[in-house]
Amino acid sequence: DADVTQTPRNRITKTGKRIMLECSQTKGHDRMYWYRQDPGLGLRLIYYSFDVKDINKGEISDGYSVSRQAQAKFSLSLESAIPNQTALYFCATSGLAGGGSYNEQFFGPGTRLTVL
Amino acid sequence: TQLLEQSPQFLSIQEGENLTVYCNSSSVFSSLQWYRQEPGEGPVLLVTVVTGGEVKKLKRLTFQFGDARKDSSLHITAAQPGDTGLYLCAGEDYNQGGKLIFGQGTELSVKP
Numbered sequence: 001d002a003d004v005t006q007t008p009r010n011r012i013t014k015t016g017k018r019i020m021l022e023c024s025q026t027k028g029h030d031r032m033y034w035y036r037q038d039p040g041l042g043l044r045l046i047y048y049s050f051d052v053k054d055i056n057k058g059e060i061s062d063g064y065s066v067s068r069q070a071q072a073k074f075s076l077s078l079e080s081a082i083p084n085q086t087a088l089y090f091c092a093t094s095g096l097a098g099g100g101s102y103n104e105q106f107f108g109p110g111t112r113l114t115v116l
Numbered sequence: 117t118q119l120l121e122q123s124p125q126f127l128s129i130q131e132g133e134n135l136t137v138y139c140n141s142s143s144v145f146s147s148l149q150w151y152r153q154e155p156g157e158g159p160v161l162l163v164t165v166v167t168g169g170e171v172k173k174l175k176r177l178t179f180q181f182g183d184a185r186k187d188s189s190l191h192i193t194a195a196q197p198g199d200t201g202l203y204l205c206a207g208e209d210y211n212q213g214g215k216l217i218f219g220q221g222t223e224l225s226v227k228p
Binding site for chain 2: 004031040041042043044045048050090092094097098101102103104105106107108109110
């Protein structure tokens, strides 16, 4: 079974609708992240959470909100979707590696969101 | 703001050729990670380099971290069609809790 799962994998919605993307992980990591990917722009950080009570904005948080329901679950919401939020969305977790000297991130399979 | 410039953005080569992808920044990173992503899937971690000047090899892939930990390169020897995909570099700022700054990605196509 995959360590990081995302639902749904694909979603088409209309402008103004509320959308929730969900992420679950079995890696036991405290840290979780939401990214969006657009062609030619790499991955940009939307929100991140270092534990259940610690949630932080990333570089492009406007128009998005998150909820960390448990250590293993981190959801991303678009309160009122707009067409320029059409993108691939990835959830990731990270844990210490190399004897604690650095973090390694592990990604889910992504959600392809289209806003019409 | 930390930036990581990755080049080239697109690369189309014939099977058997060699190639190098570069990631450059004016910022110092505590580690540098390379990922490979296939269509419809999430990025998969290939390697992490941590020490300035470090070289790591993964079969035909060679990863190098610059001495000043501001740049990195990925060299592929005798590329094969199975190497086709999007390659992403990402720099970690350990002092910011392990957040990653991603390069724009290199779309590699290896033709038989």
